[in-house]
Amino acid sequence: MRTVVAALAGCLGAASPSLAENPTSGFVRLHAIDLLERALTQEQQTKLQLVAYQTAVADVCLGFTLDDAKMAKAFEALAPADAAKMSDAQKDYHDKHILVIYGILVGGELAAMSDDPSEACAAAAKVKTDPDFAGEVVWQ
């Protein structure tokens, strides 16, 4: 616990210059990523953030529902890159760790959307139809 508190204190100092974006979501996201302790690759970390974003949208906006099969596939892609070298206990720890960080990220996205939910939902509607995003969609 002391290590986590020290890490958070360190992050506060290091992170402050890069919090020019939405203060709430930026703060939560940055700390969630630090707490992730680089358990994921950059690509996996982005996927987790995009899934968390879509989860929050599905909770706030009408017309957005999560697809169970797509969610399962997305989380399968978050398996540790070096799983072959890990014990069962380490893999179990990884899965629980990822779930905790996912929960924090969803909370951050919900907090960001609370400023203006209708605008956030309008933006999500554009995202849903963006062909660049088609491969990442976990909505139905």
Added chain:
Amino acid sequence: MLRNSRILLLCVVAATALPTSGSARSWHSDDTAALVGGLLLGGIAASAASHDHVHQNQYIPPPPPYPPRSAPFSPARDVICYPRQGACFNPDGDFLPTWTNRLF
């Protein structure tokens, strides 16, 4: 933990070795007390060392970090991306999932 065990072991050795420094000398009750004390200390040290094993639910340190990330950048007008977060935003602070997906 290992350092403490070594200190305790030295205490045991000292406690048991001192009475025999005089050459011809009978066994006293003080010697028995020292021996018992030494055995107790040894037991404590062994017990402490046995707690060094990893429990199933214990925190597992993360693997070595990936290479450090670079400074924020703007790939397009009204888009700011933060490599440390692996995320892009517009100037109002809204998360931009498509730009994030494209660049990270």
